[in-house]
Amino acid sequence: MELSFAPMEGITYSAYRRIHAAMFPGADRYYAPFIAPDSAGRFKAGNLRDVLPENNVGVCLVPQLLCNDAAPFLSVAAELGDLGYEEVNLNAGCPSGTVVAKHKGAGMLGDLESLDACLEEIFARCPLRVSVKTRLGLHDAGEFSAILDVYRKYPLSRLIVHVRVRDGMYKSPPDVGAFAAALDCPFPVEYNGNIFSADDFTALAARYPSLGAVMLGRGAVTNPALFRQFRGGEKLRSEELRAFHDRLLEEYLAQGLAPQHAVPRMKELWFYQLCLFPGGAKAGKAILKARSLPDYRAAVSALFANVPLDADAKFDK
Ligand SMILES: Cc1cc2nc3c(=O)[nH]c(=O)nc-3n(C[C@H](O)[C@H](O)[C@H](O)COP(=O)(O)O)c2cc1C
Incomplete structure (x- = not known):
């Protein structure tokens, strides 16, 4: 297929x-x-x-x-x-x-x-x-x-x-x-x-x-x-999603996107990706509320550190 x-x-x-x-x-x-x-x-x-x-x-x-x-x-x-x-x-x-x-x-x-x-x-x-x-x-x-x-x-x-x-x-x-x-x-x-x-x-x-x-x-x-x-391959792992996220954020910043534009762009992604963290409502809210780049990075780190990713969870909005 x-x-x-x-x-x-x-x-x-x-x-x-x-x-x-x-x-x-x-x-x-x-x-x-x-x-x-x-x-x-x-x-x-x-x-x-x-x-x-x-x-x-x-x-x-x-x-x-x-x-x-x-x-x-x-x-x-x-x-x-x-x-x-x-x-x-x-x-x-x-x-x-x-x-x-x-x-x-x-x-x-x-x-x-x-x-x-x-x-x-x-x-x-x-x-x-x-x-x-x-x-x-x-x-x-x-x-x-x-x-x-x-x-x-x-x-x-x-x-x-x-x-x-x-x-x-x-x-x-x-x-x-x-x-x-x-x-x-x-x-x-x-x-x-x-x-x-x-x-x-x-x-x-x-x-x-x-x-x-x-x-x-x-x-x-x-x-x-x-x-x-x-295609029969492995399910998503939390570390991979983290690496994907970090690489994308770094790329936006390297392209010259100001943090006040890069952070909202990353948040658009979280509207979807938070579905993978069923127990992560509070940590997710902190990501969506973060305004500065340091606050945003800290909120993302907290989510990955504290909430397990469920690779079988799916988009549900
Ligand atoms: C935020 C958003 C942006 C989209 N942008 C486009 C677009 O630029 N061109 C297009 O043909 N479809 C666009 N779509 C529709 C998607 O390509 C797709 O047809 C739709 O999401 C249904 O597929 P899905 O159920 O797999 O998401 C967009 C959908 C969403 C939710």
């Missing part, structure tokens, strides 16, 4: 991906959090830095675009091609209200004629392979069949299906059964949604024996060793 690391805006940027790939090999691909170009194809300098090949050594990376207009998509895709990328991913799943209101992300699923027209132009002119990350629909999984009919018209390099509709955001129960409709697509399909443990993974593989690829997001941010574990 191929495994990929989902794009997670705010978390899985280049430093995270590089360190994760070096310390916890096992993901076949990483998808970069979305680049959102304006109508002229311009985008933030930070997005470019995130995908520069020199910042992604050792990582098989697929950049992602959040864009509902072929012209800027093609212009950024050409730039990515110049950097050496051979594939670009289209985000047709972001549920954010501001994004959907602009008919981008999952908002593209509300107007299939426009989606079709956009894909037609992209596939006619894009020099790179194009994959799509989609949801089942905007409001109801009954929309999925017509959405698939649009995708089937084009030679997608891959279709990643997050098994929720937009209205479910990241909370509604994943509609695992609805994924079945995608299985006979003429291109590879990849499952995404709530695979948080080895049991979840085994149950999914048993339900869909022909499935070739699974994408992990929150599960892997919670437990960075999940890819290894799914």
